[in-house]
Amino acid sequence: MTTQDAGHINLNFKNRVNEALADQELRGNFRGAMDFLMQKRAAMFPDQEDLEALRKRGEQVRNRCLQQLPDLLEQLEAQCVSNGIQVHWAETAEQANNIILGIMRDHQATRMVKGKSMASEEIGLNHFLADHGIEALESDMGEYIVQLDHSTPSHIIMPAIHKNKQQIARLFHEKTPGVEYTEDVDKLIGTGREVLRQKFFEAEVGLSGVNFAVAETGTLCLVENEGNGRMSTTVPPVHIALCGIEKVVQSLADIPPLYRLLTRSATGQAITTYFNMISGPRKPDELDGPQEVHLVLLDNGRSRMYADKQLQQTLRCIRCGACMNHCPVYTRIGGHAYGSTYPGPIGQVVSPQIWGLNNAGNITQACSLNGACRDACPVNIPLPDLIRRLRHDGNNSTAEGQTAGQGQLRKPAEAVIWKFWALLNRSPLLYRLTLWSATRFRKLIPSHIGPWTRYRSAPRPASKSLHDLMKASGTQTNHPTNQP
């Protein structure tokens, strides 16, 4: 998704929300799936103290790596190069797309098979390649379903979580020639697998994401369950790994705590079926593996996040998805309503920072700041604080951060209301006067006051305020004496 495409995140956000809320089947799918995922995660962390200790550890590991980010990236590049991996730097989505296209062209390649990569969704790779006559086929089952449906992922870990079994059965039946309607999950997976097997052998290039890039050894680690990641990175002659620059860790020893947190938080698994460690192309004496491995390091706004002390915490994220699983808003509106590659709490934080507040800042409003995401996050990212911070930056062109579009969400009428509100609440006289008139004329307060009363009855001011009651009771309204 380029910055221009991203404009639609703000546009029509309300309409998308309302459509999602009205879709009972969709809401049932999300509620059921999120309840299931929350239970699975909870079962993995039976001891609250152990969990807190592990989260603290995860936070510290990520923080240490981020503190040395520039150095680690240099080290990663040097190590990768000495392992025979070709390293490319992409500052923007456009650059990343062009680098990948360039590699494809160098090999006269027209077919790519993809393992799961949210970074590739972030840069809109599939569309870009299609525009250049290249077929990019998703091989992760969820991504495959979404692609078959001409849709986009609704969750960063489970791309097709918005669909139930029946909907997937119908989709396979309609879109795949010769496939009978069946709700047998094994059969459905078998169908997908058959199609994909063939594609793995035809593709000239395999593309994957990266979960951890180890600076000390130049190793690219990939966490997955289906084996399609291993296929995408070993069967085609060329492997391209697309990696956000924040994914770098210092050493292999940093991985166990993060990996434990990732799988337990994401799917409630103690460990995934596959953990791939890629440290270079096929060596002369080896029988398989790609002949070329490319690493594309993607910035796309991450350096801007890095430059701000508070917003830098965004980069701790290990993309586990727990924040969306625990979000009462995401659970109700689903992933597509956000209109961004990254939905849910982390999406509300990351999207405006990648695509600008002017393009993607409105989604920060879809949050009650209830804190469930913060408590679920395996690396203690204070997501509500960051969402609030971005609301502030959207209102203030003079904000300290470097997020694009700062101040562009300011609504003059709203700003005036808050100015007036502040005046009222910091001058005791005006405040008391307001209390006095609200209590005195309480019967005159209209029963329909904007959006509130669409779904609730209007609150009625009391006949006497607490200030009045205090004054009448003679309770000590003055300041205390100096006795302890």
Place this chain on the structure above:
Amino acid sequence: MTRDYPEKPKQVYFFGTCLIDLFYPEAGLHGIQLIEREGIAVFFPPEQSCCGQPAYNSGYDDEARSVAAAQIACFPKDIPVVVPSASCASMIREQYPSLFEGSSLEQAARSLAERTYELTEFLVEVCHIQLKDQGEPVKIVVHHSCSAQRHMRTSHQTQKLLNQLGNVAVVQQERANECCGFGGTFSVKAPEISNAMVQDKCDSLMATGAQQLVTGDCGCMMNITGAIEKRGDQLNGKHVASFIWERTQ
């Protein structure tokens, strides 16, 4: 997050919160009476208004700061400040220090944050209150605000307090820890999402068959009881301070 609690003091300040001030004054009054009954003198500085959270959560930091500064000036003495709302208490405890970081009020903001307590937290941990239930048997459902659960982390103290009431049976709602959808300005900024949340909350509260809803935060109460009333359902809401005061006289 554990907190060290002081000895029972002779005097405290009371910060009534703007919502209680205008809409639920009896909750404030009962909170004060509960503290006074423990032999503590309660001071209610008349210059107080709002903690500043509505503007802060909406991203209007300057406006929030100016209102917060006025509150800091209300509570200068080094004695506890008791707040009958986990939401407003957490604004003071969690946000004031960073809001005034690097300013001349930083020290005062930190001091205020350190001596601010949510009401039930104060009654349990500082007063070690002992309640004697005089009320009729009743079945209640409790809604703990997100601030009580995840910011102040005082919901277990509210629970402890209610457990002291022998004639009160507390029934559990489904998804008890889920947000009711209030979120301050969220309820008017994203009214449809907020409504979806509060309707689900009402469903699970009504399904308990409880005779009474008790909560420690009037924002949630206004949201939930407002929606219940609009639906035409019957479930009366009460602030925990009023509920306890009325049963223990």
